Amino acid sequence: MAERGRPRNFDRAQALDRALMAFWQNGFAATSMNDLVEAMGINSPSIYAAFGSKEALFAEAVQHYHTAYADDLPAALKSAPDAAGGIEAMLEAAVELFTRANRPHGCFVVNSVASNAPNGIEIEQTLKELRQGRSKQIAERLTEDVRGGRLRDDTPVQELSDLYAAILQGLAQGARDGLAKERLLTIPRHSRALISPWMADKNSR
Amino acid sequence: MAERGRPRNFDRAQALDRALMAFWQNGFAATSMNDLVEAMGINSPSIYAAFGSKEALFAEAVQHYHTAYADDLPAALKSAPDAAGGIEAMLEAAVELFTRANRPHGCFVVNSVASNAPNGIEIEQTLKELRQGRSKQIAERLTEDVRGGRLRDDTPVQELSDLYAAILQGLAQGARDGLAKERLLTIPRHSRALISPWMADKNSR
DNA sequence: ATATTTCTGTGCTGATTGACACATAAATAG
DNA sequence: CTATTTATGTGTCAATCAGCACAGAAATAT
Structure with a gap:
């Protein structure tokens, strides 16, 4: 036709x-x-x-x-053999996405929080779900490791997911404020410490 | 007169x-x-x-x-005897500030990021300095503990400060998105794990 | 070639924006 | 009292906003 x-x-x-x-x-x-x-x-x-x-x-x-820009994050989350590595890779990919040259800095979805449309209820809801969806993806990755025995059974999956999601949003804000990429990249590294108390081979809490 | x-x-x-x-x-x-x-x-x-x-x-x-609302944060930062407690108290005070009833949720300074005025250069600069000022305050608190021997000499003060500041901004975003206070309050607790690898009485890194 | 369909550029529209002119009201000074 | 100063309320201003009407242009179908 x-x-x-x-x-x-x-x-x-x-x-x-x-x-x-x-x-x-x-x-x-x-x-x-x-x-x-x-x-x-x-x-x-x-x-x-x-x-x-x-x-x-x-x-x-x-x-x-x-689909075209933020798709790296869930991919990185699944790339590593364990959740700790996957989350670190995801945070690094986020910094990369948020600080690319010749492109606006920060996360488009996070930047759009305060820029609500007058009739913004519909799209605002979609944006909110996108933001909160990250926490769920992280939770799924953590749950995998709990099931696989790499994380303790009493790992507070949702609480850690919320915390990592908060760091992700903080990275977006920092990037938008103009923080240098090298400075932001130290954050994924140190974030690893959040998960190590819950590794199965440790007995200290 | x-x-x-x-x-x-x-x-x-x-x-x-x-x-x-x-x-x-x-x-x-x-x-x-x-x-x-x-x-x-x-x-x-x-x-x-x-x-x-x-x-x-x-x-x-x-x-x-x-001066009238965000003043609780630096006060809480100095309230505890050590930096770990001070930072946790500051994050808790932030959640409290960001989720009070009968008041807009989130941090006013963070919410104002994307709502730039047409001639917004001046005030935007002030807002950016307010946001980045938190990181410096945290760094000062950490430095105190390094000087006092409670934290190791090789503690990466600036990197940890940036990370805590990122968490703070993430809390603001989460509160604005409507996350429940009880859920947000778990974040300060778990954030403690970021600093414990640098406690002076530990020898593990 | 002619009809039909869809896209493009010019220019407009009613509504809303931030800001202010103007006349009036309410206080003090002398 | 009168003069002066400052605040208030009504009404309005030019500028900008999102959106579209209209006529012409460029393609296909028959």
């Missing part, structure tokens, strides 16, 4: 990525349609025809970020 | 506190002058006469928050 009508004059995926960069840097509210027109290189009627509304464009940008 | 002219019809300090609540909840950009008029209970010309501009009002709200 061939396409009918005048073909689109721009690359939709590229335009979406540029919109993401604009939102990532300035947040939803502070990014005006004018800013988007400049960043995406197309006029506003084309934006509305292709994406629906500013809010729908933002929602697509969130999905795009999640 | 008596006052001249018609006296003010509202309590300036109370109006400032109400403005802080509005900014705390919705951020700078998303809080309109109309919102401020409602929250403060006075009309906009009176706001401008008393505070200058929306930006100046926000700057005063930042100072007010810092």
